[in-house]
Amino acid sequence: MIDKPGLTRHTELPFVIELVDGSKIATVGDVEAYLRNLDGEQHQRSYWGIAVRMFRIATTEPAYLKSATMSFQTALAMDGLLARMNS
DSSP states (O other): OOOOSOTTTTOOEEEEEEBBSSSSSEEEEHHHHHHHHHOHHHHHHSHHHHHHHHHHHHHOGGGOOOOOOOHHHHHHHHOBBBSSSSO
């Protein structure tokens, strides 16, 4: 997913995302790992599909990284997994 020029697994997100369990998502690699572990029910939810597509776009167009991060954050919030909103 992330072998394109511009973004790497170590690329920092525009802001750190804090989850209710105390963990943090801070890099593109963290997001990739999280998305790879979505369960079947989450895959069916439209907001997760949007988050996946947005990150796929950001891997080829790094200018979309903030939008993709906000989409990912929204999906987490929709599932009650986000500790607090960032922007």
